[in-house]
Amino acid sequence: AGRLAGKRAFVTAAGQGIGRASALAMAAEGASVIATDRDGAKLAGLEQHGITVMPLDVMDDHAVEAAITGAGTLDILFNCAGFVHQNTALTCTEDEWDFAFNLNVRAMWRCLRAALPGMLAAGHGSIINMASAASSIKGAPNRFVYGTTKAAVIGMTRAVAADTVTQGVRCNCLAPGTVDTPSLGDRIAANASSAGGLEAARAAFVARQAMGRLATAEEMAALVVYLASDESTFVTGQAMVIDGGWTL
Ligand code: NAD
Numbered sequence: 001a002g003r004l005a006g007k008r009a010f011v012t013a014a015g016q017g018i019g020r021a022s023a024l025a026m027a028a029e030g031a032s033v034i035a036t037d038r039d040g041a042k043l044a045g046l047e048q049h050g051i052t053v054m055p056l057d058v059m060d061d062h063a064v065e066a067a068i069t070g071a072g073t074l075d076i077l078f079n080c081a082g083f084v085h086q087n088t089a090l091t092c093t094e095d096e097w098d099f100a101f102n103l104n105v106r107a108m109w110r111c112l113r114a115a116l117p118g119m120l121a122a123g124h125g126s127i128i129n130m131a132s133a134a135s136s137i138k139g140a141p142n143r144f145v146y147g148t149t150k151a152a153v154i155g156m157t158r159a160v161a162a163d164t165v166t167q168g169v170r171c172n173c174l175a176p177g178t179v180d181t182p183s184l185g186d187r188i189a190a191n192a193s194s195a196g197g198l199e200a201a202r203a204a205f206v207a208r209q210a211m212g213r214l215a216t217a218e219e220m221a222a223l224v225v226y227l228a229s230d231e232s233t234f235v236t237g238q239a240m241v242i243d244g245g246w247t248l
Contacts, residue, residue, distance in 0.1 A: 004229055007026075007032070008072060011023045011035050013082070014046070015042025016037075017179070017217055018179060018217045018221065019078070020035070020217070024049055034053075034054060036053070038055070043055070059107055064114055069114055076126050083103050085144075086146075104152075109156060115127065122168075126171075126228050128227045131154050131157070133175045135150035135239075138246065153173055157172060158237045172238045175243065176215060176243060180214040209243075
């Protein structure tokens with residue numbers, strides 16, 4: 001039996017990147033996994049691993065409520081959906097601010113609000129939120145609204161953990177450095193002209209990491225499995241920094 005045998009997990013933004021790697025890693029450890037993404041086509045291929053797939057836009061409150069309550073009592077919720085804007089306090093637009101807070105913070109609250117009653121009734125559960133090292137932990141250039149929202153995720157994680165700590169439910173978050181995922185490729189492409197080409201733009205992201213390389217999504221998934229498992233039953237309210245030494 002795997003480390004997550006008998007557990008039911010729900011993952012948002014599981015179509016690619018860290019969410020997808022985590023859905024696969026949890027299924028490989030024996031969890032029964034429901035993988036969701038706004039773009040249902042991106043979930044292709046997960047069924048072959050015994051994963052249940054379902055299109056879900058976490059911005060749609062009613063759909064979130066229906067999908068999560070309909071999934072039965074969850075042992076694990078991995079709130080992975082989020083978007084990285086590249087802006088500063090001077091270039092961020094009101095629309096970018098609203099979009100970032102609605103997706104990165106409010107939608108996460110809605111998902112955990114839908115999952116919590118079942119977890120509290122069962123007397124156990126692990127909620128895992130996606131924050132970032134670029135947050136209250138580290139200021140990163142050109143990540144104004146992103147870092148602001150991810151700091152809010154850390155605050156929300158601690159607040160939920162404080163409210164559930166005596167009831168068997170845990171809530172933690174990941175605070176990663178730079179992870180090689182499809183959306184990182186988009187950010188590299190967006191920076192290419194100002195950085196002097198694609199290779200130079202990629203090198204600038206790699207240079208931020210003290211280890212001299214980017215993280216893989218699988219390295220993130222290993223931490224998700226740990227936080228989801230009973231190996232971490234004494235861990236709650238934490239922002240787990242996993243950043244290749246970025247914040248050293
Ligand atoms: P990604 O950005 O490449 O993919 C994101 C996925 O989210 C896509 O499959 C997309 O379809 C889905 N998605 C977007 N909006 C959605 C919505 N409204 N509802 C449901 N799904 C939606 O993946 P990633 O880079 O692994 O990022 C995942 C999370 O990790 C994000 O919260 C991101 O902020 C965070 N993160 C990423 C890095 C990094 O360097 N890649 C670092 C720290 C934190």
